[in-house]
Amino acid sequence: MTTQPKPLKTLLIFLFLLGTQLTNAFQQPSKIKMVTVYLDGAEINRESSIKINSGKSEITFNGLSPHIEESSIQISGLKDASILSINYGINYLSKQKQSDSISALQNELKTLDDKIQNQYDLIAGYNEELSLIQSNKKLGNETEVVSLEKLKTFATYYRTRITELKIATNKSHKAIEVHTDLQADINKQLAELNVDEKVQTGEIKLKLNSDIATSLDLKLKYNIKNAGWFPVYDLKAEKINSPITLEYKAHVFQNSGCDWTDVNLVLSTSDPNTNNEKPIVNPKYLNFISAYSNYQSQRATRTYNYKYNPLVKNVSGVVTSSSDGLPLPGVSVIEKGTTHGVQTDFDGRYALKTTSGNALRYSYVGMKTEELPIHSSIMNVTLDDDINTLDEVVVVGYGTSSNRSFSKAVTTIKSEEIVSNLYGKASGITIRGASTLKSKNNLLYIVDGVLVDSNAASKIDPNSVASIEVLKDSNATAIYGNRGSNGVIVIHTQNSSQRKVNDLGITVESGITNTRFEINKKHNIPSDGDISVIEIDQFSVPATYNYFPACFK
Template identity: 50%
Template sequence: MKNLLFLFLFVTTFSFSTNQKPTATSINEVTVYVNGAQITRTAKISLPIGTTTFKFDKLSPNIQESSIQISGLKSASVLSINYGINYFSKQNKSEDIEALQSQITLLNDNIQFENDLISGYEEELKVIHDNRHIGNENQAVTLEKLQQFADYYRKRITKIKNLIHASSKKKLEFNEQITEIQKQLIEFNVDDKVQTGEITVKLNSNQVSQLNLIIKYNVDNAGWFPIYDIKADKINAPLQLAYKAHVYQSTGSDWNNVKLILSTNDPNTNNEKPEVNPKYLNFISRYSTYNSTRATKNYNYKYNPFIQTVSGIVTDESGSPIPGVNILIKGTSNGVTTDFDGKYSIRTNGGKELVYSYLGYKTESLPIHSSITNLSLQEDVSMLEEVVVVGYGTQDKRNTTGSVSSINMESKSNNYQKKEENQTTNGDIIEEGITNQRFEIKKPYTIQTNGDITVIEIDKYLISASFSYFTAPIINENVFLTAKMGDWEQYNLLPGEYQHLL
């Protein structure tokens, strides 16, 4: 008996030690890339001596497991890090969602109250109908008493039915309000049972300590893309360019009052060093062949999930429109062809890339990044049949497809790590690296996980421009005012759309 009792206590103690209570975390900072985001969470923990397991729950189900980093460990060491999906947990609800669901509960209570009233009225009607007989065989009812009973029944039945009708109307109104609230909840993508991410960390320590852990990880289903507001007050005044970011996220976890950093970097881009094949210029005779190996084009375009329709013109290298070019949504059979003027328009239908193909030209594939996409196709020439003379004398082989820039890598200067730091007109900090920019937004933002766009103004510029009027009455009766900007590369802007020109 004692052995059984000891075994029961041991099993009970073991079960309590293994069932770790989830540790609360909060999002402090989010770095939003053009495709994806890095989340920085903090957690305060009390670490005893020995090995302890901590669970951080209600995280995004879209975490890239290989990107999880944990710091702030002091003398503790990490024994293991595991990431999993909980398919039965309930996600935290925002105040707006809780308020709407409370309204539904109150309306359902009101509907139940009206149902109880209607039941009471109907029972009263039943009692009146069951006792509508007056008098008996031995006692006659006077006419006056009969009129009194009839008057009472008529008035009471009429009042009861009016009360039932009023309660029914109230029920109808309450149900309509519930339907409207449910539509709002659908907009919030509310689901009691949702997938959530969980990170389980096993730590070991030789001493008792209080730790402020910093947990970083990358997530999908988030990003930002640029939008430009261009305004012109006068033709003799500079253009006003507002550089704005449209930030979106549907990661499964709200970002509440967090510090935002917008980065032009894309962590999902292939970071392997490219091999650039040189192209040599040679004299070509009738007995030799010329193999054209074109360098890979780098458009630096990023997918924009909010583009619904893409239109534009497809031309050749000389600028002439190409009719009949096939344009397909990559991975599908949905597509269109360009008309006689090389123009096209296609619905994206959730696609991410467009593929342009035409006989005799190189096939191009572009991310859906803008609602207006013009493209120039290059001819696919495998052999030149003409003799091209480039000049007199001889010519050495030169690399004409790539360029190399040297960077001083001396340990004293460390120029390859150095970044230039300044501020935007809004007071936000700009960090310029070798290949990307980071905008540290001073104002904290709340971005809910509903896929809606949050507009953030990054910077403003005054740009000198030369204005001119253009008209072609045969084609279009309107007169167009055009603005030409020079040296725009200095602003280091990303490819994007402009909203309006005033």
């Protein structure tokens, strides 16, 4: 019995283990399930089910658009597998699949090319035969005389054959002309269909690592260019006294290189390249000095040695905060002893033409008031925080108010206290009645900062209400001016976005910066850049007419 040498056995074991760790590479198709179309661009959602072995796997998703924004690629449904790398590239050897109609036109072009070439070959043969006949016109020789009968026979043959060749050549030229015209028409039709001669496709190569063999339902999401939609309104009127029908439609187009076949469609007004989420900005403390900072403002006692200068008639400057050195907008700058004054602009700047005052008074909510003699044409002032008054400031609709004067002006109902009828809350004030206020018909309703009428307020779902504030007395209603003299009801909902289903069955979701239309049926959008019309909503607008007598002379 022979045994293998130990080094050879070790090598075989090593090669076996190495083979088990080799990357399993394969190509995998995927299907478009949902497309979110933006005003400029689109988000593609693809799905694909794969099986991978333990170890490393390289999956190539082919046949994709060549216009994918690489930074937008997202992959989910990985379970316990981990991503090693994601690469996107263009495959110039892989051709995009054209539609059947386009393929038929392109095949017809190739057939016409063959027919034209065939006619040119026939013409070349006819010309060769003519050349042969022309070069052999001479009959007999110097010692032999051709008989008249033989000459007539040769002349008849030459005339007949040359005529046949001329006719055949002319016929071939006409056939070429017909084929060329048909080719031009087909090329025009292909141009009308926006057929792109570029045939490259996009590919996403995904490298995964898994400890066990498993099945994955992967979801690919990415953004593309060369797609979008824009709104169109159609107005229809059947009769002069019947309501006008307003139809809200979307014109959707795409030329991404991949047809959208039987996909769920969502139309959105947002920009995929802009983050529409509210940012959380935390304070950052830096150890450099602002250009507006004043080191002397940090002293407990501030002293000035300025004297009034009667020659100064125009004063300008910048008012800043001593705490952070930033400019203060809205600071009141008034000549002491008069009502003449101005307010600082957004950059804290002011300019004032003096009259009879000898000093300027700088005042701002939450800041200590500062008085300085008019001593220079440029007076930059730094105000200190007034902690005592800052604790008693309440931010209201159009300004500020002290906490003492705001007492009993607002009653707040929290979400857990809200019921459908709201009776017994806020001193008897309800959303649907408000009988304790001056006039229940002239209440001011504010929903999420937007003024609405009583009908819209009464239709709010109580489950979506976060809190309700009822403003009754003069100090509170002064926030909203004369419109709130009969009472103000401020409603805050739990979610600022609204989601509803219109009469066409399309789900419309309205947010602060975005409106989404979820189309209730699947659509086919070919990749030809042509317009596909989708009806979004429909409205009936009442039509009223006033008739006036016409006088003629």
